[in-house]
Amino acid sequence: MSGLLTSDDATLIDLSIGLEDGPPSEPMPPSIDAFDHEAGAERLAENLRELGHDVDAEDFPAGMGLAWEDLEVIPHAGTHLDAPWHYGPEVDGEPAKTIEEIPLEWCRGNAVVLDFREKDAGEEIDVADLETALDDLNHDLSPSEIVLIQTGADELWGTPEYLTQFPGMSAEGTKFLVDQGVTVIGTDAYGFDKPFTEMGRRYVESGDESELWPAHFAGREVEYCQIEKMANLDELPRKTDVPIVAFPIKIENGSAGWVRPVAFVEDGADGEREADSDVTESGGETA
Known part of the structure; x- marks a missing residue:
């Protein structure tokens, strides 16, 4: 990865959504x-x-x-990294880190893209879904890898549907990834959990408090950060071993910080991207 960071032969792929004035895809939109x-x-x-x-x-x-x-603007507008403090005051009995306390080492490494574009809006991504996606890639997670959840929701950016049309992570799925040494998990959706409307519906029907922000609140048990509102994961030429950096801005005692994730890809990888696309469409293995 160090060679790609300084190489003139690397293609940089922007995986972020920026701050805009009053977009309909933000419930609390920035004012510029x-x-x-x-x-x-x-x-x-x-x-x-x-x-x-x-x-x-x-x-x-x-x-x-x-x-x-x-x-x-709030620090949760645009592409941003949530700190453990966002989920609760403690993680497994220890004080939760705020955004300026996040180790920079967590925010750079090789990414693994798990494709859940076939999941319906409002569904949960559970452990079995994650295991299947990893099996499809023939990939075992390693500590410090960054996992990116691809839902395709970024295609709806700029519309109100962006807020509701995506699947979300489950609590057990989140803990499954963190237990394997993953400290940063990203998503191209508005939120890491299911859409607000779906969580509200489930809670009213069941009265079960675990229906409310379960993936976020998993961060009270296991320490991790999440990147929300990513974009352009479909532009990556492969699904594994994608070097990225995603350093958040420091905000004193902040629950989140704006971030611009960037992937570094070797020039000439377009052919590899097309090959991956062909294999994916045929239902085979990608790498």
Whole structure:
């Protein structure tokens, strides 16, 4: 992987969704107030005048200052990494890590993509599903590998359906992965659990509190982080041994941090990608 990080022959694949102003795919959408260069000149001149300097916007070259944006946004908007603190105050009796305490070593490594695009929206991905997906890849998980759950939900980004049309992880499935040494699990869906509406329906019908955010709350028993709202997993040329980095921004005592996961793939892997696609469509093994 170290060679790919510095190689000019590596293709970089962006696996993230960025922050946008008021998208319908966010229940608490970011608000982005953008200032162009002319407005930037006015604001910079005002700042300088407050410091006692006689400067007007027209004094800037061509009357243009610096563009920037004011943002109002939660750390769970866009692609982000949830810290154990998000799930609860403790993990197995120990204080839960906040986002700035996450070891960087957790956030880089080889990824394994498990394809669940055939699962229906609202279904749970359980241990048997994970074992079958790994068997299909003829792959045994190793400690420090990053597991990426592919649902295909990223194709719905920009629509309200993005919030409801995806399967989610089960508590036992989550613990199964962590028990094998996995500390970071990603998904291309809005959330790691089933959609809110499905969890609410199940809880009202059963009265069983374990129907509410079971995969998240598994993080009170086993320590792990999850990346939500990933994208473009279908652009990866293979399903295993995909080097990625996904370092979160540090927020003091934060429950999450925005992240831009990037995969590093050897140039010339397009042919490999097409071969994987052909094998997958035929129902055979991928690697």
